[in-house]
Amino acid sequence: MDKFKIIGDPLPNIPWEDKPNNCKEIVWRSKKNPIIYRNAIPNSNSIFNSAVIPFKNGFAGVFRVDDKSRNMNLHVGKSKDGINWEIEAEPIKFNCDDEEMANSSYKYDPRLLKLGDRYYVSWCNDYHGPTIGLGYTRDFNEFYQLENVFLPFNRNGVLFPRKIDGKYLMLSRPSDNGHTPFGDIFLSQSPDLIHWGEHRYIMGTTDGWQSTKIGAGPVPVETSEGWLLIYHGVLTSCNGYVYSMGAAILDLEEPWKVKYRTKPYLLSPQKDYECVGDVPNVVFPCASLYDPATARMAIYYGGADTVVALAYTKIDELIDFIKENSLKEVLNVN
Ligand code: BMA
Numbered sequence: 628m629d630k631f632k633i634i635g636d637p638l639p640n641i642p643w644e645d646k647p648n649n650c651k652e653i654v655w656r657s658k659k660n661p662i663i664y665r666n667a668i669p670n671s672n673s674i675f676n677s678a679v680i681p682f683k684n685g686f687a688g689v690f691r692v693d694d695k696s697r698n699m700n701l702h703v704g705k706s707k708d709g710i711n712w713e714i715e716a717e718p719i720k721f722n723c724d725d726e727e728m729a730n731s732s733y734k735y736d737p738r739l740l741k742l743g744d745r746y747y748v749s750w751c752n753d754y755h756g757p758t759i760g761l762g763y764t765r766d767f768n769e770f771y772q773l774e775n776v777f778l779p780f781n782r783n784g785v786l787f788p789r790k791i792d793g794k795y796l797m798l799s800r801p802s803d804n805g806h807t808p809f810g811d812i813f814l815s816q817s818p819d820l821i822h823w824g825e826h827r828y829i830m831g832t833t834d835g836w837q838s839t840k841i842g843a844g845p846v847p848v849e850t851s852e853g854w855l856l857i858y859h860g861v862l863t864s865c866n867g868y869v870y871s872m873g874a875a876i877l878d879l880e881e882p883w884k885v886k887y888r889t890k891p892y893l894l895s896p897q898k899d900y901e902c903v904g905d906v907p908n909v910v911f912p913c914a915s916l917y918d919p920a921t922a923r924m925a926i927y928y929g930g931a932d933t934v935v936a937l938a939y940t941k942i943d944e945l946i947d948f949i950k951e952n953s954l955k956e957v958l959n960v961n
Pocket residue numbers: 676735736806807870906909911929932
């Protein structure tokens with residue numbers, strides 16, 4: 628794969644299924660979907676919107692588990708192949724100096740990222756309303772919780788995989804205390820992962836599938852064309868919100884500048900496990916694995932707030948698709 632440069636460690640054991648011959652889509656679903664069912668552990672009501680990452684010779688993950696009392700919490704999972712997962716029955720207990728922060732009444736929608744020898748988890752954390760929680764682990768055994776990143780209300784906090792200009796970067800979507808009927812993606816910067824500022828607007832809603840709100844999905848992927856950002860977009864139908872998946876390419880050095888952004892969605896709720904569940908019509912991407920040598924990418928997404936599903940794409944073909952199918956009127960570079 629030498630058309631574009633994709634930055635990242637080799638991942639020859641990435642889960643993969645070739646695109647079916649009759650498939651014309653740029654992103655295609657796993658035939659094994661859903662890969663995690665709602666009742667995969669004894670007390671789970673649902674398992675969805677979860678994050679995975681290469682770990683040792685296989686994979687580790689932080690999973691959103693809503694239990695049968697409908698508490699939302701984070702659980703560790705391990706897998707040899709990225710498809711069959713063993714999820715721990717008990718939620719993660721974070722080591723944390725601040726008791727109130729540690730005992731937040733809910734944690735959900737995790738993202739995962741490796742920086743140095745630490746695996747960072749960001750999630751939506753209750754602190755007098757939803758905001759962005761941040762913690763790390765080195766071994767998926769002991770977890771440490773840091774200060775909340777922002778004031779409430781905020782969701783969809785996603786870190787960048789490297790510093791830019793000496794600063795850590797995080798995407799987020801300021802929101803309200805409920806099922807927010809608005810939402811744009813912003814970026815914030817920090818010298819130390821504690822103090823955040825220099826906030827920049829990245830992009831907002833447009834029309835169709837992304838007309839109500841948008842939010843960052845998996846950790847962005849660095850390529851020679853810019854940062855590849857997969858995100859979710861929401862429209863409001865007569866039946867409620869509909870969550871689909873799209874993608875954008877952000878400027879490498881100034882990622883608040885949007886170079887391209889898909890007009891059509893890449894994946895929308897169409898299969899029964901995306902349309903039927905606790906919250907119908909939700910496709911919600913939270914993580915991706917990729918192999919730079921082959922450009923293969925596996926995207927993990929929640930289906931209908933109930934199950935975890937998997938889809939695939941080729942990064943080089945996806946970048947071409949985003950460029951060819953980009954919105955023109957709302958970009959802020961070129
Ligand atoms: C958002 C979050 C997500 C969820 C989505 C659809 O506000 O709660 O976890 O997938 O709504 O219900």
